[in-house]
Amino acid sequence: MLFHVRMDVRIPHDLPSKETAEIIAREKAYSQELQRSGKWRHIWRIAGEYANYSVLDVNDNVELHEILSGLPLFKFMDIEVTPLLRHPNAIREDDT
């Protein structure tokens, strides 16, 4: 199942910089591992914002929730999820 996910990151300004750097490093490792596994298909920076658009390919809503709630930055994010399905006019065969 494909999901489009928007993540807006709002790290409190008073979080110590060492802690911020450590969370961001863990976030990178976590998302890159999921990208390597194929579960996290796309991640795009939204120009001018500390936010991203991502496409995740997961088994079900439960797995999506587990992945998103496991993000090291989860508690500092606003997340918006949109379920996707194949468009009837799509011509790419390898993109279900």
Ligand SMILES: O=C(O)C[C@H]1C=CC(=O)O1
């Ligand atoms: O958009 C961001 O920078 C937050 C984030 C979510 C996954 C990731 O690798 O970075």
